[in-house]
Amino acid sequence: MYKASICEGCHKSCVIHIYKDKDDIDIYGNECEVGLEYGKFKSKEDKEIFTTIIRIKGSEKHKVLPVKSSQEIDRSLWIECSKALSRIYVGPPISLGDIICKNILNTGVDIISCRTIERDKRV
Numbered sequence: 628m629y630k631a632s633i634c635e636g637c638h639k640s641c642v643i644h645i646y647k648d649k650d651d652i653d654i655y656g657n658e659c660e661v662g663l664e665y666g667k668f669k670s671k672e673d674k675e676i677f678t679t680i681i682r683i684k685g686s687e688k689h690k691v692l693p694v695k696s697s698q699e700i701d702r703s704l705w706i707e708c709s710k711a712l713s714r715i716y717v718g719p720p721i722s723l724g725d726i727i728c729k730n731i732l733n734t735g736v737d738i739i740s741c742r743t744i745e746r747d748k749r750v
Contacts, residue, residue, distance in 0.1 A: 632669045634663035645670045674699035677708055678741075681727065682718040686747055693725050693741040694719060700736055707732055719746045 630645045640659050643666045646653040654666035677696040683689050708731055721744045728738040
């Protein structure tokens with residue numbers, strides 16, 4: 628497995644490349660020891676913020692809405708989250724940060740809007 632991550636351990640913000648093969652972990656790109664430790668931490672972590680799009684119904688201008696999880700979700704649940712969200716349609720108006728789906732898959736994590744979409748003006 629390959630994973631790239633920007634190190635948040637110090638002010639240098641190195642791009643760390645993590646190669647993981649069963650028990651063997653190789654970390655490249657770190658410019659200090661803090662980056663090496665950060666890479667080891669990221670290699671064990673299997674949770675990330677989930678991002679996707681959902682469909683909008685009733686808007687001429689926009690067809691999809693970008694959304695993200697309010698907290699990190701285990702990667703093993705991403706496919707099931709995608710399936711659940713594929714059945715959802717939302718209608719405008721939608722504000723940035725609105726909760727689109729509360730407690731997805733009973734994880735305690737909400738799916739929130741990443742964009743504001745106004746209602747279409749009728750002429």
